Amino acid sequence: MTTTIRVGTSTCGLAAGAEAVYSAIDAYLHRRQQTIELQRTGCLGACHREPLVEVITDSGATLYGPVTPERVRPILDQHFGPAARTIAPDWVVSRRADKADYPFLGRQVKVTTPLCGVIDPASLDDYLAHNGYQAIRQTLGMSPDAVIQIIKDSHLRGRGGAGFPAGLKWEITRKQPGALKYIICNADEGDPGAFMDRTMIEGDPHRLIEGMLIAAWAIGATKGYIYVRAEYPLAVKALRRAIQQAHEYGVLGKNILGSGLDFDIAIKEGAGAFVCGEETALMHSIEGLRGMPSMRPPYPSEHGLWGYPTNINNVETYASAPAILLNGPTWFANLGTPKSGGTKAFALTGAIKNSGLVEVPIGMTLREMIFDLGGGCKGGRPFKAVQLGGPSGGCIPAELIDTHIDYEDLKATGAIMGSGGMVVVDDTTCMVDFARYFLTFTQSESCGKCVPCRVGTRKMLGILTHITRGEATTRDIDKLLDLCQTVSTTSLCGLGQTAPNPVLTTLRYFKDEYMAHVEDQRCPAGVCPLHGMADDAAKMDEAAAQVEVAI
Amino acid sequence: MSSQVKEASPRRYFYQGDPLLAPPAPDLALILDRHKGQPDALITVLEELQEHYGYLPREALEYVSRALGFPLSRVYGVVTFYNLFQLNPPGRYVVRVCRGTACHVNRSDEILKKIKASLGIKEDETTPDHLFTLQTVACMGACSLAPVVVVNDRTYGRMTPEKAVDVVEELAAEAKEEPSS
Numbered sequence: 001m002t003t004t005i006r007v008g009t010s011t012c013g014l015a016a017g018a019e020a021v022y023s024a025i026d027a028y029l030h031r032r033q034q035t036i037e038l039q040r041t042g043c044l045g046a047c048h049r050e051p052l053v054e055v056i057t058d059s060g061a062t063l064y065g066p067v068t069p070e071r072v073r074p075i076l077d078q079h080f081g082p083a084a085r086t087i088a089p090d091w092v093v094s095r096r097a098d099k100a101d102y103p104f105l106g107r108q109v110k111v112t113t114p115l116c117g118v119i120d121p122a123s124l125d126d127y128l129a130h131n132g133y134q135a136i137r138q139t140l141g142m143s144p145d146a147v148i149q150i151i152k153d154s155h156l157r158g159r160g161g162a163g164f165p166a167g168l169k170w171e172i173t174r175k176q177p178g179a180l181k182y183i184i185c186n187a188d189e190g191d192p193g194a195f196m197d198r199t200m201i202e203g204d205p206h207r208l209i210e211g212m213l214i215a216a217w218a219i220g221a222t223k224g225y226i227y228v229r230a231e232y233p234l235a236v237k238a239l240r241r242a243i244q245q246a247h248e249y250g251v252l253g254k255n256i257l258g259s260g261l262d263f264d265i266a267i268k269e270g271a272g273a274f275v276c277g278e279e280t281a282l283m284h285s286i287e288g289l290r291g292m293p294s295m296r297p298p299y300p301s302e303h304g305l306w307g308y309p310t311n312i313n314n315v316e317t318y319a320s321a322p323a324i325l326l327n328g329p330t331w332f333a334n335l336g337t338p339k340s341g342g343t344k345a346f347a348l349t350g351a352i353k354n355s356g357l358v359e360v361p362i363g364m365t366l367r368e369m370i371f372d373l374g375g376g377c378k379g380g381r382p383f384k385a386v387q388l389g390g391p392s393g394g395c396i397p398a399e400l401i402d403t404h405i406d407y408e409d410l411k412a413t414g415a416i417m418g419s420g421g422m423v424v425v426d427d428t429t430c431m432v433d434f435a436r437y438f439l440t441f442t443q444s445e446s447c448g449k450c451v452p453c454r455v456g457t458r459k460m461l462g463i464l465t466h467i468t469r470g471e472a473t474t475r476d477i478d479k480l481l482d483l484c485q486t487v488s489t490t491s492l493c494g495l496g497q498t499a500p501n502p503v504l505t506t507l508r509y510f511k512d513e514y515m516a517h518v519e520d521q522r523c524p525a526g527v528c529p530l531h532g533m534a535d536d537a538a539k540m541d542e543a544a545a546q547v548e549v550a551i
Numbered sequence: 552m553s554s555q556v557k558e559a560s561p562r563r564y565f566y567q568g569d570p571l572l573a574p575p576a577p578d579l580a581l582i583l584d585r586h587k588g589q590p591d592a593l594i595t596v597l598e599e600l601q602e603h604y605g606y607l608p609r610e611a612l613e614y615v616s617r618a619l620g621f622p623l624s625r626v627y628g629v630v631t632f633y634n635l636f637q638l639n640p641p642g643r644y645v646v647r648v649c650r651g652t653a654c655h656v657n658r659s660d661e662i663l664k665k666i667k668a669s670l671g672i673k674e675d676e677t678t679p680d681h682l683f684t685l686q687t688v689a690c691m692g693a694c695s696l697a698p699v700v701v702v703n704d705r706t707y708g709r710m711t712p713e714k715a716v717d718v719v720e721e722l723a724a725e726a727k728e729e730p731s732s
Contacts, residue, residue: 271634
């Protein structure tokens, strides 16, 4: 076995300075005339320890982080140097190939991200060496109905948030009349605080292509689109390169692998509109229009892109398919709960000690996720709540921390599974201000097509702003609840229907904080600029500085 | 007196002065030619144009409308719908403060406030010397490094209000040293 050094160079790694580390390692190896393979990989998931460097030798694997250019020499001297050096123990993340000594990585079960941080995303050979494009070979030998049955048996549910059974969706689209069908991958990861799709695409783009190929065969589609955010330039680049390689390898194009399947994928870059994550708005955007949603039904499966039957899933859903085909539906189903199979990736961020991408079996509790993997709150501060599903989701308070991460259990709390954003907040976050933050977002991202969302979110934001300034009365809270009801039941699309969720859940679990603002003009977390100080900017800054000192 | 002249001169003026009669700039033509006849090309073309010019000049939009066969109103409608598109030329450094959830929880509002004060401009404005444009962005997807500030293509992670102002001031000093580039 050769010795390999891997440097994580996806967006998070680069932002932390991975490029300088890569150059330093390159220079070190050059100077030592060592024949060691230096590899650029995607993100291993432990973003809080970026830049990450993994050294794999015959005797095992050691993961270091955060690595700076100055730390490169002592670290590499340990492995290749003339004399053994000692390094600070906190530079080492894990000394095992399976990462069992580092729970954040060791307790993950990776179905869609096993190769992120392991292979060079620019290398098709790397993907092929890890069973790449084996699942599609197997798939092409089966009937489309058999493939759909396997997906159904795996209990795979749509990972975009709503959790519609994927196999059923594929079947509905397959059964539509007409020869022309489309499949779309929704990679418009608009939820602030979410980066699962970015990590998957940057780290292992071929898996998504293979998953889409499986869907194309099952559904009978000839053309696929990947709608990806323009804010992810590295992901777009990785996809373009992977599609080009797939063409050369013969898994995209005409008569793929001699099966008679014709399939091609085009990339559509989004242009910065949150509402385009909604499937009908997304299709309008692909068609070159303003990304406004339209009424459903008809659903895209029946009447989609340019009126043709269209299957829309998100990145993680498609990326689950290759592993399901290779390992069998029972294996996948058994990873999760009886109702939903497999794993779910989350972007664990906020006031958490270990932040990054985590993929865990569905059914794990929030406590395991936040404390065992996440290591609790930064600086040992008390855990207050966790927000799931971004602006469409809700807050789950500390007392419900034993909730299982499952579509149904999370829904019962008022939150949703969502696409995977998981933002942890500690006692320095004011829940009223937090709800106001989400409303500011949905209000500015509302496309303006329907009145409840356009006007309702604005009115809700107004009331929340009043509360945070200590200018509201208890009647305003009743009004707010009333508006929540109206906006969620009468809005046209998911954006408006779910916009009240952050308000509803914070009102449900943190009503005392709202009341402190309203009745005592007091912000328990010390965040809100309350009445009497509102117009005095100097005092506001002073208050903020005091909060910082307290932290 | 001379109604004929009155009739003729504005028309002549119109045609002679119409910039769209002249062939588009070669780079513009290159972008348009690649996508002619594609009904879904509009957003892609606009993205490529913005990549090329840094913003969307009115004249280029008029060419796009004519070349792709859409009314200018529809082109304008699409441009104003999406946050990415800019109708005004940006400064040399586009400073984007991430307002994602993870950044918000880590107090990115303070960073925005300090940068605003330091540059003396509001969001979506450009400094009079065309050096800085300030924007906010919904989420850069680099949440584990929150709070994040992005300047052009470079991402700065784990920012504080003070560090962010330092970054801006360093760039301003750098620009003074080499004003030509």
